[in-house]
Amino acid sequence: MKFKFPGRKRFGIALLLIVLIIISRSFQKTSDASPGEKDLFPDGNNAADWALRPDAPAAEVIDGKQPSETPAPHPSLAGTDVNGGIRLDAKGRIVLHRDVRRLFDYYLSLRGRMDQASIRALLQKHLEASHAGPVVLEALALFDQYVGLIDAEARYAEEWTQRDLKATEQVATVLDERRNLRREHLGDALTEAFYKDQEQYEAFQLERMKIGTDPNLSESERKAALAAAENLLSPEQREIRKQTFAWLDIKQLARQPIDSLDVESAEAIRQRFGENALDRLAAVELERKTWDEKREAWLTEKSRLASRRDLADEEKKELLKQEARAYLDESEIRRMQALDSDEAAR
Numbered sequence: 001m002k003f004k005f006p007g008r009k010r011f012g013i014a015l016l017l018i019v020l021i022i023i024s025r026s027f028q029k030t031s032d033a034s035p036g037e038k039d040l041f042p043d044g045n046n047a048a049d050w051a052l053r054p055d056a057p058a059a060e061v062i063d064g065k066q067p068s069e070t071p072a073p074h075p076s077l078a079g080t081d082v083n084g085g086i087r088l089d090a091k092g093r094i095v096l097h098r099d100v101r102r103l104f105d106y107y108l109s110l111r112g113r114m115d116q117a118s119i120r121a122l123l124q125k126h127l128e129a130s131h132a133g134p135v136v137l138e139a140l141a142l143f144d145q146y147v148g149l150i151d152a153e154a155r156y157a158e159e160w161t162q163r164d165l166k167a168t169e170q171v172a173t174v175l176d177e178r179r180n181l182r183r184e185h186l187g188d189a190l191t192e193a194f195y196k197d198q199e200q201y202e203a204f205q206l207e208r209m210k211i212g213t214d215p216n217l218s219e220s221e222r223k224a225a226l227a228a229a230e231n232l233l234s235p236e237q238r239e240i241r242k243q244t245f246a247w248l249d250i251k252q253l254a255r256q257p258i259d260s261l262d263v264e265s266a267e268a269i270r271q272r273f274g275e276n277a278l279d280r281l282a283a284v285e286l287e288r289k290t291w292d293e294k295r296e297a298w299l300t301e302k303s304r305l306a307s308r309r310d311l312a313d314e315e316k317k318e319l320l321k322q323e324a325r326a327y328l329d330e331s332e333i334r335r336m337q338a339l340d341s342d343e344a345a346r
Contacts, residue, residue, distance in 0.1 A: 071118040074110050082106055086131060086139055094138050096193035104146050116147065142190065149185035156181065168210050175202050197237065204232040257285065298324055298336050 084102025087095045094100070107123045114122075123143060127136045156177065163170040179199060182191045207229040211222055230238055261269070261278075269277050301323050305316045324333055 071114065071121060073122060074113050076110070076113065077106075082126060086127065086135065088131075088135065092132075092135070094135060094142070096190055098193060098197070100139070100142060101146065101194040104143050108147070108150070145186055145190065146194070149182060152181055152185060153178070168206065168213060171209060172206055175206060197234065200233055201237060204229060204237075207232060294327060294332065295336070295339070297327060302340075 082103065083106040084099040084104070086100060086103065087097060089095050104123070107119050107126075110119050110122075120140065120143065124136060124140060127139050131139070160174050160177070163174055179191075182195055186194065208226060211217065211225045211229065214222075214225075217225060230241075233241070266278060269281070298320075302320055305311065305320055308316065311319070321333055324336065328336065
């Protein structure tokens with residue numbers, strides 16, 4: 001579903017924002033940027049300097065005005081916790097981080113149900129509850145940039161979906177266009193903070209696609225190339241993939257008959273689920289087998305009674321229940337009847 005949003009009018013209040021920030025900084029202790037921030041700013045700038053650079057964004061006025069009062073949150077957010085948040089460095093500047101985007105996405109989930117100005121007002125109210133004015137202005141400026149990117153992506157979405165996404169060259173082109181669009185609207189530092197993990201994974205998936213469709217690779221070469229492609233991921237992403245596929249492998253093993261498992265597979269299940277895991281799986285397997293036998297007996301008796309023309313339908317149902325009580329309890333009989341109803345409805 002596509003939504004149309006009001007166009008944005010840019011006002012030159014960047015100078016005002018800079019003055020407010022300088023005033024705020026005069027009341028703060030000067031110190032170096034917090035450890036680890038350089039990883040978020042590949043161009044050499046840190047979070048403390050970012051808001052004062054000439055390209056620092058200015059918060060915008062939506063459609064020339066803000067709502068006269070903050071609207072009530074939409075019912076769809078009732079009972080939910082705000083996702084993400086704003087963190088400041090030692091100098092009181094916003095640290096560009098994925099959590100900032102999570103905060104914006106939380107409120108932007110209301111798009112299509114509330115207008116953009118009202119969503120922005122809700123975000124502003126949330127920010128003002130815990131941050132000073134200059135921080136709120138800076139956060140709203142980042143929000144405006146992010147919304148601009150989302151609107152731009154929406155305009156390109158239809159064109160992108162027309163591409164052949166089974167052709168690696170066209171997929172690569174779409175990914176390049178998306179990366180360029182992000183940097184056009186957010187700049188390098190903010191794009192890195194918001195999309196670094198996503199772009200790493202996109203590059204990894206594209207490389208896997210290229211390897212999988214390369215007819216010149218032997219099976220052994222393909223396996224080696226796929227293993228090497230894992231290096232495109234961060235250590236955290238590699239560990240998540242490892243755990244995910246290990247879990248899927250164990251789930252697949254758990255579906256096999258217990259007596260068909262080899263020693264290595266049985267040990268993998270014990271390591272994941274505990275020492276008595278195989279006993280529990282054996283009990284589940286026996287329960288499933290027993291149920292299947294009961295279901296088969298029920299269906300056999302039901303079929304036999306269905307062939308009797310001397311009985312009415314209600315009599316057949318009652319006789320079936322009487323026969324089944326020899327091997328089913330009342331809850332199992334109700335379950336059999338529910339299954340019959342489901343099958344008849346298909």
